[in-house]
Amino acid sequence: MEENMMAGLDQFDPTAALGFDEEYVEYVPPIEKPEDYDAPQVKEEIPAPERIEATFKGMPGNEKLLIHVIDYCRDGKDSVDVHEEIERFVGSGVCTYAPEVICANLVAAGALEMVADQDVADAADVESAELAPAAEEAPEGELEPIGAPPAFSYVATADGLAVVDAQNPEDDRIRFLEEGQRYLPVYKVVLEACASEGGATKKDIDALVDHHPLCAEPRRYSGFFVKGLEGIDAIAFDTTWKTTEIGRELLAGAAFSDNE
Amino acid sequence: MTEPTLEDVLASRVATYRLLSRLFRVEVDQECYDELLSMHFPTGTGNDKVDAGYRGIHHYLATPHPSPLTELAVDYTRTFIGGGNNGYSAAYPFESVYTSPKRLLMQGARDEVLVAYRAAGIDKQASWKDGEDHIALELEFMQVLAGRALNAVHENDEDAAAHHLAEQKAFLEDHLGGWFPMMAKDMHKFSKTEFYRGLADLTSGFLQVDQDFLDDILIDDEAAPVDAAQPLEVTL
Numbered sequence: 165m166e167e168n169m170m171a172g173l174d175q176f177d178p179t180a181a182l183g184f185d186e187e188y189v190e191y192v193p194p195i196e197k198p199e200d201y202d203a204p205q206v207k208e209e210i211p212a213p214e215r216i217e218a219t220f221k222g223m224p225g226n227e228k229l230l231i232h233v234i235d236y237c238r239d240g241k242d243s244v245d246v247h248e249e250i251e252r253f254v255g256s257g258v259c260t261y262a263p264e265v266i267c268a269n270l271v272a273a274g275a276l277e278m279v280a281d282q283d284v285a286d287a288a289d290v291e292s293a294e295l296a297p298a299a300e301e302a303p304e305g306e307l308e309p310i311g312a313p314p315a316f317s318y319v320a321t322a323d324g325l326a327v328v329d330a331q332n333p334e335d336d337r338i339r340f341l342e343e344g345q346r347y348l349p350v351y352k353v354v355l356e357a358c359a360s361e362g363g364a365t366k367k368d369i370d371a372l373v374d375h376h377p378l379c380a381e382p383r384r385y386s387g388f389f390v391k392g393l394e395g396i397d398a399i400a401f402d403t404t405w406k407t408t409e410i411g412r413e414l415l416a417g418a419a420f421s422d423n424e
Numbered sequence: 425m426t427e428p429t430l431e432d433v434l435a436s437r438v439a440t441y442r443l444l445s446r447l448f449r450v451e452v453d454q455e456c457y458d459e460l461l462s463m464h465f466p467t468g469t470g471n472d473k474v475d476a477g478y479r480g481i482h483h484y485l486a487t488p489h490p491s492p493l494t495e496l497a498v499d500y501t502r503t504f505i506g507g508g509n510n511g512y513s514a515a516y517p518f519e520s521v522y523t524s525p526k527r528l529l530m531q532g533a534r535d536e537v538l539v540a541y542r543a544a545g546i547d548k549q550a551s552w553k554d555g556e557d558h559i560a561l562e563l564e565f566m567q568v569l570a571g572r573a574l575n576a577v578h579e580n581d582e583d584a585a586a587h588h589l590a591e592q593k594a595f596l597e598d599h600l601g602g603w604f605p606m607m608a609k610d611m612h613k614f615s616k617t618e619f620y621r622g623l624a625d626l627t628s629g630f631l632q633v634d635q636d637f638l639d640d641i642l643i644d645d646e647a648a649p650v651d652a653a654q655p656l657e658v659t660l
Contacts, residue, residue: 195511195527205613243490264491271490278488307465307482316488 212274212323219273220327226261228397229253233266234275235328240319243267243278257401267318275324281315337396337410341419344392348420350378354389355398355407355415363404366390430641434574437634441567444627448504448517449560451497452619460485471633477626484618496619503615515610515624519557522603533557533599540595541565559607562600563627566592566634586642593638601635604628 210218220227229250236249247263261269270276320328344351353372357364369386373379393399398411407415414420428436446456465478489495506514511527520531534557541547541556546568548556569592576584604627611624 194525198510198512201512243488262491265494268490268495278490280488305467307467307478309464310461310482310485312461313492314486314488 212321213326215273216270216275216323216327219269219275223261223266223269226259226266229259229266230270230275231328231331233270234320234324237276237318237320238325238328240279240317242317243315246318256403270324271318273324274321275327276318277321279317279319281317333397337398337414340392340396341414347378347384347389350376350384350389351393352415352420354386354393355411355420358393358399358405359407359412359415363402363406365404369405431574431577433637434570434577437570437637438567438574440630441563441570444623444630445560445563445567447623448558448563448627451500452493454493457493457496469629469633471629473625473629474633475629477622477624477629480618480622480625482622484622487618495617499615499617499620503611503620506614515607515614517559517607518555519559519562519599519603520555522606530555533603537562537565537599540599544569544591557599559600559604559627562595566595566600569595589638589642593635593642596631596635596638601631604631 220230223230232253233246233250237246241249246267250259250263250266259266267276271278341348341351350373353376354364354369357368357372366386369390373384373386373389379385390399390405393411394401396410396414397408398414399405400408452460460481465482467475467478469475469478485492503515504517506516508514511521516522516527516529518529519533519537520529521527523533524531534555537557541561544565546565548561552561569588573585573588573592576582576588608624608628612621615621615624
């Protein structure tokens with residue numbers, strides 16, 4: 165009776181393709197241990213310059229801040245000062261990273277080093293020297309409470325400083341203007357707007373750029389020009405976009421005069 | 425230096441189980457971090473793993489880190505949650521994973537510890553959404569039983585104290601002592617901070633020490649009643 169009834173049903177077996185024993189079918193197959201699970205982990209050390217480059221690429225829009233932080237730590241700076249300097253540098257701008265995270269990323273990249281304050285370093289050295297022979301016969305006792313988080317300084321590494329020293333903003337500006345020759349009239353309009361009293365909002369710049377004949381084909385929007393000018397430090401954001409001293413010099417310079 | 429009394433040892437066990445349970449339960453927050461900074465870490469306890477564990481945690485705390493709470497939170501996630509789905513991508517903090525062939529949650533081990541909890545009149549809080557065989561809950565269970573044993577000793581109730589200690593011995597043998605060493609090995613594999621590697625060593629070592637203590641004390645207890653005020657040979 166039962167067999168006859170079964171014969172009339174769909175014989176589809178969803179587990180057949182998985183090759184389970186018909187007498188012992190369970191939904192979840194046994195999980196095999198990966199072959200390399202217990203193998204020694206090979207630590208591939210990526211060179212610091214590559215790590216620094218990857219960090220800069222991974223934090224787009226913060227390149228100048230990262231350069232500034234590394235340069236600020238050229239001779240070593242207390243961590244608290246560095247964090248305050250980052251907040252000061254960001255000012256009214258926007259940075260999605262906390263100062264501690266920016267520093268942690270630069271440390272991980274090998275652009276900064278952390279140096280414990282002398283007393284902490286001494287204590288750590290003594291401790292590690294005492295305890296280095298492992299717990300062979302460690303004297304019974306207690307390690308002193310640490311009390312407060314250890315104070316430390318950041319010092320720029322040679323690899324980090326190499327990135328800073330490779331910066332040449334003057335050359336960058338010349339190259340920028342040469343490559344953007346076609347758009348010099350638009351840059352000029354934007355710089356003049358931002359140089360006006362109170363600067364220019366994005367809406368103001370949109371109004372100038374959107375109907376400019378040079379921006380019709382290929383279509384260019386205000387962001388293209390703002391990003392370019394900000395990249396060469398010609399404008400900066402401070403509640404509105406304002407032309408910097410560098411921007412004013414450029415505006416008065418040969419590049420824009422010749423263009424008239 | 426005076427030898428610790430039974431009460432001292434029991435109180436120390438409660439405190440250590442509480443600490444371990446807290447460190448496994450959730451990431452280190454500011455309150456916990458401040459407490460760790462103010463702690464005295466023992467050395468020369470007589471157990472290499474305990475010493476190595478305390479030393480690792482202390483060294484991490486004494487070493488500068490730009491953002492220690494963030495770093496520890498990241499390492500907690502990397503160590504206990506992981507990023508894969510093959511069952512071998514983290515030191516999963518559940519007994520079921522280490523005691524079932526398919527490395528699944530909510531297997532027989534969870535049912536067994538649930539029975540043990542309920543037999544002791546304990547249930548998890550409604551806010552706890554994970555399995556009851558989580559390492560933090562098993563350690564907290566030991567903390568509760570150790571606290572009961574301590575209270576019984578305070579009240580000179582030797583039978584109750586012996587009963588609670590026997591409960592702990594059984595739970596340690598049947599559960600924590602059996603599977604945690606495997607998890608400790610995985611913690612070493614996946615964690616990247618001295619803190620969580622130290623926690624693995626400390627917990628492994630402490631469970632060994634506690635197992636020895638319970639073996640000794642229960643044999644002693646069977647041979648002769650323990651006087652709580654008398655110095656004790658066992659140190660933790």
